[in-house]
Amino acid sequence: NAGVMQNPRHLVRRRGQEARLRCSPMKGHSHVYWYRQLPEEGLKFMVYLQKENIIDESGMPKERFSAEFPKEGPSILRIQQVVRGDSAAYFCASSPQGREDEAFFGQGTRLTVV
Amino acid sequence: AQRVTQPEKLLSVFKGAPVELKCNYSYSGSPELFWYVQYSRQRLQLLLRHISRESIKGFTADLNKGETSFHLKKPFAQEEDSAMYYCALRGGGGSNYKLTFGKGTLLTVNP
Numbered sequence: 001n002a003g004v005m006q007n008p009r010h011l012v013r014r015r016g017q018e019a020r021l022r023c024s025p026m027k028g029h030s031h032v033y034w035y036r037q038l039p040e041e042g043l044k045f046m047v048y049l050q051k052e053n054i055i056d057e058s059g060m061p062k063e064r065f066s067a068e069f070p071k072e073g074p075s076i077l078r079i080q081q082v083v084r085g086d087s088a089a090y091f092c093a094s095s096p097q098g099r100e101d102e103a104f105f106g107q108g109t110r111l112t113v114v
Numbered sequence: 115a116q117r118v119t120q121p122e123k124l125l126s127v128f129k130g131a132p133v134e135l136k137c138n139y140s141y142s143g144s145p146e147l148f149w150y151v152q153y154s155r156q157r158l159q160l161l162l163r164h165i166s167r168e169s170i171k172g173f174t175a176d177l178n179k180g181e182t183s184f185h186l187k188k189p190f191a192q193e194e195d196s197a198m199y200y201c202a203l204r205g206g207g208g209s210n211y212k213l214t215f216g217k218g219t220l221l222t223v224n225p
Contacts, residue, residue, distance in 0.1 A: 003157060033211065042118065042200065042215035043158075056209065091158060100211035101204065105150075105158035 004106035019079040025094030032075040037089040116141040120216035135186040137201030147184040150200040191223045
């Protein structure tokens with residue numbers, strides 16, 4: 001089991017462009033969580049998804065950010081019209097059904113907006 | 115609202131010396147506390163959780179509810195312990211999945 005895979009590891013975008021971050025959960029895991037770590041800060045919860053459903057998006061900024069976890073394929077965190085303040089490390093975690101308390105993290109994607 | 119505080123951004127010790135990484139929390143209910151570690155260029159991984167009361171790689175952590183602390187300790191640090199350490203708390207808002215993290219402590223163990 002390769003673990004939670006995130007790609008790309010590093011992403012550079014110019015202001016106004018779109019950023020797409022991908023997360024492939026561990027095999028057999030149906031729950032995905034996204035966290036953001038701003039510079040000098042701890043990881044902060046953004047969103048919790050199950051296949052084709054958003055369960056909790058209380059940590060997502062109201063504009064420009066969206067997340068999905070389709071029936072097939074990885075979970076995608078999408079940031080439209082990026083700004084410098086979006087520069088951060090974005091971590092994905094996954095857990096199996098019924099074990100939401102047991103999340104495994106990926107290596108993170110470091111987004112830099114120039 | 116819950117909060118996790120790690121007062122030390124950087125901690126440097128020599129190999130063989132004891133190490134303690136501090137973590138304090140605020141939480142209105144019964145907390146579940148964790149320590150996560152991220153070695154260079156690797157995944158964030160769970161090191162230990164207070165409910166299991168186990169020792170992993172020589173590290174231990176005791177939940178002190180009176181002092182609202184969950185400090186991570188190891189009696190003899192090794193160079194391979196050099197990593198970023200995050201204290202985290204689970205709970206809040208009726209969820210059993212949401213983790214609140216501290217800002218992390220970068221531990222460097224010198225030879």
